[in-house]
Amino acid sequence: MSNKVSTNTIEALLFGAGRPLRLSEIRSLLENNGITEDLASIKQSINEIEVRYEGTSLEIKDVASGYRLQIKQDFSGCLSHLWNESTPRISKALMETISIIAYKQPVTRGDIEDIRGVHVGTSSIRSLLEREWIKVSGFRDVPGRPALYVTTKQFLDDFDVKNISSLPSLPEIVEQDSEAFLSEVI
């Protein structure tokens, strides 16, 4: 059974942060306050808080950047009316672009264009960079040295998953025979 004081302090930290906190981050924040806990007991405290939250509107989620206190999805409909401006809609084209980056990373803009069959504008790459959903991981060693894009932890946080493999799996091409594929599609 972990210390009640530190459990409450951890809850306060998660509440106050409004963003995911790592176990190590929590540990050093506690240390600053003269509370020494190891990572395992911090994790245990988080589990206790989770148990305590059962049947309430809150939950603790383990996402890419750490543990995050959030409101259960059941209440989203109610909450969304709190803000007049709805979150900017993400276009179908932008969703395709981010999906190709997520499943095929690292990719260049040219790779995305090859699959989508359209020119991928600087603006769509920039908007993903501004959301901090993607970042440049390097440059492909070919003429022109195009930038290679990968997804970020922020992207995973915002889609409520812990890692890339937790994303829905990429559909496989089941049909070995292309003609069979077409006849099915048609």
Place this chain on the structure above:
Amino acid sequence: MINVTQKQLEFPMVMGQPYETLPDDLFIPPNALELCLESFSGPMDLLLYLIKKENINILELDVSKITDQYIEYIELMDVLQFELAAEYLVMAATLAEIKSRMMLPKEQFDEEEEDPKLALIKRLQEYQRYKTASENLANLPRVDRDFFVASTALPKFEVVTPDINVTAEDLRDILHEVLSRPDLKSNHQIDFEELSTQERIQIILSILAKRNIISFSKTLRKSEGRQGVVVTLLASLELAKDGHLELIQNESNEIFLKSKGRIGNE
């Protein structure tokens, strides 16, 4: 390019029959252009939509029919968004190529070359994977849309302002210290010297030519000030070094310049 295609399309021949009317199931909504731009993310998307909508047997895959429908759509789009239409036109050209190949006898296919129809199907398959994936991704709960991060108003923080223990004397001392720091960043300003040593040498020589000896102070002009003293001293030292005059100092501390030769007269 479009115009040429359009003329050809006026009476397309399908299976030897003139094909004069538009297919009944070709859905062209009143606001077609807007719909196209908004609902299709590219030519692949549009093509996939048209293929799905058609119910044709694979053996009779009517690329020509798909092509016709496809071109109907891009003509609508061409009106406004030319840049976008360009990519759609590339696809139209690909379709037209496939269509023309199908009209050729089989033997004329280059074995080594990849069948463009097969290549297109592969691209469509690949595209469809990511299209489905993107739809799955769009359905995932997303922050600030489907779920919200919990946070709370923070408690009042106790603001600790440390006392500053500084006296007026400390301030004065600090200021003094700052002011007395060597100004390492100052620039050197180099001026022309107003009084020339060369000129003074000539003056002293001309004086000594008239009288053999003169006290140092008598050669000075009050108006020249300290700089005049320096220049005269330099000139005297220069002349003494070259052996033109002798510097003599008696008990009264006065310095005399005494001519050694008669150079000034020569």
